[in-house]
Amino acid sequence: MALTGRIRVWPKAVAANFARMRRQGGNAAAVVKADAYGLGLGGVVPALLAEGCTQFFVARLEEGMALRALAPQARIFVLDGVPEGTGPALASHRLIPVLGSLDEISRWQGEAALHVDTGMNRLGLPPEGVAEAARRLKDRAPVLVMSHLACGDDPNSPMNAEQLSRFREALATLPTAPASLAASGGVFLGKDYHFDLVRPGIGLYGGHPQPGHGPNPVQCVVRLTGTILQLRRIGAGESVGYGGTFHAARPSIIATLALGYADGVLRSAGNRACAVIRGRRAPFVGRVSMDLIGLDVTDVEGVAAGDEAELFGPALPLDEAAAAWGTISYELLTGLSRRLPRVYEGTQ
């Protein structure tokens, strides 16, 4: 049966990116929250295990439970901590919650990581709580003390050095424990930011850790394609799609692609993004519909119904597509719908 759209994933390339990050940052854990950034936990984790990855981060309890089934021996950290009622399931799946408040420290007696907030103001212990946390944790040091950078993707941001300094202060107060500050961006901020463990996420999946700052150090691991359902000729001045937002400047050939925002191609990509067909770029025309996208293929020689169009992948970099969709690589990947099959291939 012909599929109208699919996501090809190369797990070995994910593993190669993990090795790349480990080479750069030292000891590394893989961030596989949000179903491995949308690529599918079951497809990606075996390759990471084969590469020697033994530590993972997820956001939610349910993600940790799914990962435990795939990685019985791994150390799995759950960033959400211990929301009310989740303690027993965390314990029975041997998941390590990342505690972020004095209340959580009091409620959880098992093995734990500790999140210190150094400026995100999102999760983690606020600076004024660190001394009290140190008191309560005196006889049970966390297995990891971590924090998270707000601007790690921008090597020029003064926020990075500020957070580094606050993190060091917190570490000096807390019981001695392995420390972790850097995600993908932080890995490329230099050795000062590496501590005992780096936690790459987006870099594993081919997103540039610091977009706009030099060539992408990691490789492409995923390709989104859709099939052209129909071609039609339209005259100059004719419009395409809902609301008639695109008007052809010349007689044009429009391809209708079997992908839409229900597949995860953001509506904000309408009239902005493009696809690659037969090696040529074809701009999106009109609004993105739920199940369809119009492409101007007037300049694509030999184009035919049934052709495959690439929306990102080896021929169209992920970060470039994300910018044209009005977002970042992270949202582009995690927004890919379950309507599209993930197809795991051995090599790119």
Place this chain on the structure above:
Amino acid sequence: MALTGRIRVWPKAVAANFARMRRQGGNAAAVVKADAYGLGLGGVVPALLAEGCTQFFVARLEEGMALRALAPQARIFVLDGVPEGTGPALASHRLIPVLGSLDEISRWQGEAALHVDTGMNRLGLPPEGVAEAARRLKDRAPVLVMSHLACGDDPNSPMNAEQLSRFREALATLPTAPASLAASGGVFLGKDYHFDLVRPGIGLYGGHPQPGHGPNPVQCVVRLTGTILQLRRIGAGESVGYGGTFHAARPSIIATLALGYADGVLRSAGNRACAVIRGRRAPFVGRVSMDLIGLDVTDVEGVAAGDEAELFGPALPLDEAAAAWGTISYELLTGLSRRLPRVYEGTQ
């Protein structure tokens, strides 16, 4: 186990909206593509069947196959038509493709609907192909001739009357068959647009068929909530989240909500949308993260970790939320992630 986020759906309200559309537009089919606009085919279809719905539209072959298992007797139309290689599966599941080109008309010999393009320039037979289609279909009239409005959500658009007129011309040329032009918006354009079948989609799911034009004629069927993981006090001038895009104008209480763009809350909602907690509105502050959103809850009396926040639902209309997220109700619903459980409840 506590869930950190969930989507409550009221299938009986979907059925009531179907009845409302049928009252307005006459004979009606339910559009349930994209997994019933993200709400879950398996939860929604039984209620529609119980309401007497016997005809459905989906976009993709795979959706038709899933629907066939839930509705063995229903008439199921597949809007994508017959992409290369899909013929046998369409036939074996008794699915009716909506043909949109002369090539498809020649390739498909079974029961079929015909899509005439009257101005979307997306799918369907172009006007210049209608006469030839009529010739090829002489001895096998389609079970339905349909078209689709580009501006049905705007009763003031001149495009509606133009498309109506082109549709009538095509009908006059083609073999006699039942006709369908209106989706949810078209249902409210008056009797001229109803023909033999209307095809409501968004109206079934509580989205306003013509946003901005009078009160919403349909009722709320879905509620998205997330759980507050942590509360923190921040000083005036402190920032929240990635890139430090929000700065507090006063000493504030920030709640961190266990929802993010990996759940489908669009990143474009950052610093714009709001949630309802304990009956009060709490604005989003800072960027939406993959798994977390910051809310300013300074004015929410009695707020506590573990509180549930509503992002849309009975307390915050779907269309209002969609606008604050920078999109339309359709994308908001179909973008809801599989990470969130759908919980089907008997009554709102």
